[in-house]
Amino acid sequence: MPVPESRGLVSRSLLREEAYRAIRDAIVDGTLAPGERLHDAALVAWLGVSRTPVREALARLEQAGLVRTTPGRHTLVSPLDVRAARDAQSVTAALHELVVRQAVPRLSAAELDAMREANARFARALRENDVPGAVAADDAFHGVPVTASANAAARTVLEQFTPVLRRVERLRFSSLSGRASVAQHDRIVERCAAGDAEGAAAATRENWQTLVPLLDRLHDESAADTP
Template identity: 30%
Template sequence: MSDEAYNRLQEAIISGELRPGERLRDYELAERLGTSKTPIRHALDRLADHGLVEMQRNRYTRVAPIDLDQVRNAVDLFGDIWIGSVRHVMPRIQDDDTAYLAELAGEMSTAVKDRDVVCFGVALRATATGFARIEGNASRAVVIDRLGPQIRRFSQHAKDAFDWDVVGAFVVSLREAILERDASKTRAVLVAFFDDALPAIIDRAEEQDLTPSGAPE
């Protein structure tokens, strides 16, 4: 029940159904989701750990604002983790690994063609996680999973700031580098994406005020 409550509340926050700054009362959420307060409290603890909820002991719990500095930090860490996997994976990558990663890159290409931020984010995380799994590094996969919700929420609100031409060029270059099994090229593509392309999207979102910082209590 805690997992179900967590997943449903997470999606409501990421989609904007629950707005930044909105108060979260466990008894109201329990009634809304048809469960007891205990699973709700467990779910809120996990959401707070992922930066989606703010909890003030004996005061209130509310949906956390979208903090662009935290988003930047999450993007930096995501990139570092992925690039770290590349260093270990590419020198010993096998044919089936290459085909698997190229297929995931193909899913990113489809999302780019459809201008679908949600599907692109899912495919991006799946590709990064794919590298971690091939490496055999479960801790990298866990951190990617923890970073996902915060980045997903930003992407949902800031989809109008995406430069799809730049994102599309990244996907093409990444797939080529994977198929060539070129570690240096793969790292360079990822560095450019995480150091330049994604920060530029965040900056545009900030300039265009696309990410709400809070709602009236």
């Protein structure tokens, strides 16, 4: 699918970050498909920015494994790398467990309500087969304890590796296997509200481990397709 034709998407005050997020989200949601060549001129026209923030965004996306750049030649949207996704899952699961443990003593009633509301949106999106809505709501749910933990290092690492997993989660949330996350989210909130940091951390670990069977299946399919 080509770069969208809409122009001037990015606010001038947030050029670097918004350019990165716009291209990242287009890759994660499949607007920019694996193997698609990314031309600077097309991205500049779409986002309404200069070449510099586009190149900076592509450099960050390469670090995250979402694009591949050949110097002086071209930049391509990376195919899903199952091995990289498995590595990202193990790191991401451990960090979410950590931030929830740190966040529990700090979570306010308003933040707990925000988690409940995000999970309600998540459940509704799954019922309606709204995969982008489910991904966004899941992001919002887990983002509450990440922010409450005030762990800047964990937040930075999660921002780098989570997009790789979101490509995988689009597959999970489009099938019945994603429905179990609603109840798991409920348990996380319940343990957080009770002040049970270890229980909340364990429930979070269980939630993120649900990606493992899907990654194993993708790995087996990839191996079967290899001559």
